[in-house]
Amino acid sequence: MTSEEKNPTMKDVANEAGVALGTVSKVVRGIPVGEEYRVKVERAIKKLNYRVNNYARGLRTSRTGMVAVLLPNLAHPYFAALGNALNHSLSQKGLNMMVCCTDGNPDAEQYALDLVDQNKADGVIALTYDPDLKIHNPYTFIAIDRVLGQGIPTVASDNYGGGQLAVRELIHHGCTSLAYIGSVSSLANEPAKRYSGFENACRFMNIPFDSIVVQDGPDGFYTDFLKQHIHDGKLDFDGIFCCTDLIVRQVMDTLKDMHISVPEDVQMIGFDGVREFGIGNLKCSTIIQPVQAIADTAVALLTNAFGEGITPPLICLPVEFAEGGTTRKLL
């Protein structure tokens, strides 16, 4: 069954109010008209329960209020938090959000990017993996955590600075020898800078360090690394920086099996700022990503880009450290 009888149109409203079509259109769009006309039109709108037809408007203006948000999924808390933050930013600007989960699948990513061409969205904010995406309309596209070149704006955390910060905090908490454990989806992505910042800080501060950095590592990819660095039941290092909170937790499980306790024997810092149940405690000491700021910045860039032909940069937003139980309490 089709939902109901046909919806009233502007024409119906014009008839009901006894004014011309154009007048109704102006009232609807908030363009000033004579007081008495406005009242008549508004009354008619209410009486008929008129709503503007978004398709017709879109056809005329080539603009709908829809922004496509492209994420690998909504299940991982960081992506969920990002989606949540983007939704807030967008709805504050009166924009609607369409979500496309790509699972990192290049076809799905390309499909979602084409949404603008299909007139299904005005713009796209995307966290993608495929480096070979074709972007037809750069002025309607914002990347998150990935530098795509082609003059496409990228918003990310200050991953490099975060890596440096992790080192400073570990040392501040008493560590004297460090390790980095990380698995990244691509060395070309922004998060790979976490290691670079780590290494830079260690060298600058003259701290001995070791590391394992792999691409798309399987569960437990770091196990051998840890084993090689155990002597007499003790680790060679007393501080570990992991590229994500998730890896901190996985490493902790492994360390537990090795009878090494956190934070007594070794202190750990992760990256993301993931919270239990999305709202509770931190899962570990961590470098917190400014999720809402990332979202706000992406939306601001996009909405500016709608109007002006700016050539935007890479924007790295400040991160901060927070205690979460895997570092020792400071006095």
Place this chain on the structure above:
Amino acid sequence: MTSEEKNPTMKDVANEAGVALGTVSKVVRGIPVGEEYRVKVERAIKKLNYRVNNYARGLRTSRTGMVAVLLPNLAHPYFAALGNALNHSLSQKGLNMMVCCTDGNPDAEQYALDLVDQNKADGVIALTYDPDLKIHNPYTFIAIDRVLGQGIPTVASDNYGGGQLAVRELIHHGCTSLAYIGSVSSLANEPAKRYSGFENACRFMNIPFDSIVVQDGPDGFYTDFLKQHIHDGKLDFDGIFCCTDLIVRQVMDTLKDMHISVPEDVQMIGFDGVREFGIGNLKCSTIIQPVQAIADTAVALLTNAFGEGITPPLICLPVEFAEGGTTRKLL
């Protein structure tokens, strides 16, 4: 700067291919036409990189492929998981998903429901809180976890059965006296049945039980309840069923302060099946909600409802128990 030069239209394709407009339309929609025509049209489409204009199509058909999904937020893992599952179901059917986070705000909920009237979405799948929502087009609306009446289909877990199951499992794990701890947003919502199922099972199985059920309880609302049930450092009950996994974790923190250990002194079961990082281990022993099945069912109901005037029921989908560390290992 406007994105680029004007997009090609069907008319352009028709000219390029040397055929009539209608023929192009048919090819685009996959309606059979003469072989040579089809080839010519397809060639022209590729050459011009033609894409159908979604607004124009929507204006003609009053149908876009957009479904609005209305959730309190994306930050809580259960909602995120639901959003993720719905996204999968919808995209399998070639539908796009628009997300509206309401934060339980009645205005936001009502706004989102009106999306269909505004021709921004074909249908709505919603997890709402406000009992007074006005639904203008019931045939395009599916509720999750809430019975709204007015002939509106509801999809939910078998919350009542889940409550019964929790009791059976606790007893199976050796408990002899139970407690229920729950805070619900509304006694009219489906999740409130978790307590009813619990109580029913306890009575039927002749198990002593106690409970605290509040509406929108603050953090620690159960603390007094627990204190009242401690005698000589021991709890009056050896099994607790909490209405959500989140509450299990909160209660565990409180019990830790009371020097009562889980699962040794008291076993606990939650509800939801929330996983660490959305993908890892369960946070506690729990009744798992069939999130993907809920999503699939909701989408199926909605897409049927597009075509037929069915009068749909309340659908309760089966839940299952899973160990998650807050119950003792069985041999």
Place this chain on the structure above:
DNA sequence: TTGTATGCGTTATCAT
């Protein structure tokens, strides 16, 4: 089977 012509509801341009 293919082509033609009309209308979907809005916006925007143009006289009035």
Place this chain on the structure above:
DNA sequence: ATGATAACGCATACAA
């Protein structure tokens, strides 16, 4: 300031 009118791009009933 207001009212008539022409697109916008597509789908479809109808004519060929």
